Amino acid sequence: MARILVIRFSALGDVAMTIPVIHSLAVQYPQHEIVILSRGMSQPLFQRLPANVSFVSADLSGKHKGLRGLNKLFAELKAMHFDYVADLHDVLRSRYLCSRFLLSGISVASIHKGRLGKKRLTRRRHKVLEMQKSSFRRYADVFSTLGCPILLNFSSIYGEGQGDFSQLSSVVEPKGTHKWIGIAPFAKHLGKIYPLALQEQIVAHFASDPTVRVFLFGGGKEEQEVFDRWIKKYPSVTSMIGKLNLSTELNLMSYLDVMLSMDSANMHLASLVNTPVVSIWGATHPYAGFMGWKQLPINTVQVDLPCRPCSVYGQKSCFRGDYACLMQITPEQVIEKIERIIR
Incomplete structure (x- = not known):
């Protein structure tokens, strides 16, 4: 039996991408204890x-903030004998913790992010449009380095079923024969x-269909204002918004x-609950390796432009100034993808 510490901070989506890998690891190596360190x-x-x-929770804005906080965090982790x-x-942050573990004689393996390949994919000129290794595979490679090769065979956090609907009964009526569509119109970067005006056309289309029910997912004041208008x-x-926590939202x-x-x-x-996703890609591209777990390429919506992709994470300003990568997608294209799945 071994005790393995797994470190992944940062954004919720990136942490979510570890689940298929960690679940597979836990099932295939039941003799090992796996401890996740995250926010x-x-x-x-x-x-x-x-x-x-x-x-194990890392309070990176509080007691584990800064160098002194990381030293305190390391002391807490060291006492767990990994x-x-x-x-x-x-x-x-993770490199510092790993360096302390290495000095303590603990075996460490780190992700190889493939920065060079992603840079070639997103550079402005002479792009190399080559599929990069997925984050799932990169995570799995870390465990292989530690002597735990993994067969990625995850399906859903609910196994072959669904969540417990009784936890939702206070906010959602039974599904019946309706088709349920979730729409999450926002992202961290522009x-x-x-464009919300185009997304509203999609909302309007399905809102007019009595056989369909639309749920809006998001959070924050700005998103709440948009949803209230819709x-x-x-x-x-x-x-x-405000009706579910993360656990019941997954449900x-x-x-x-x-x-x-x-x-x-x-x-x-x-993706963690085995729900098909129609995904819209603008400045970013599935080739960077961040496609949802087991999501099908046919369900992506994107336009081919010589400037795409211009960013791995979507944070860069559009050098054209018009975000043609998003503006040239028509609501009809998105609606057609959704209709193909629900019908």
């Missing part, structure tokens, strides 16, 4: 994993957000027939 907000993602997986450390992040126009549409997603998402966390959350 506390990510803990619900790991609640339904096998019993040999546990979670045999191996898997760094699935490879940033300054280069990944399909709900006022389309009363059959339901906003889930609801497991009952959706399809999720419409940007290249964002909601694509990955829906």
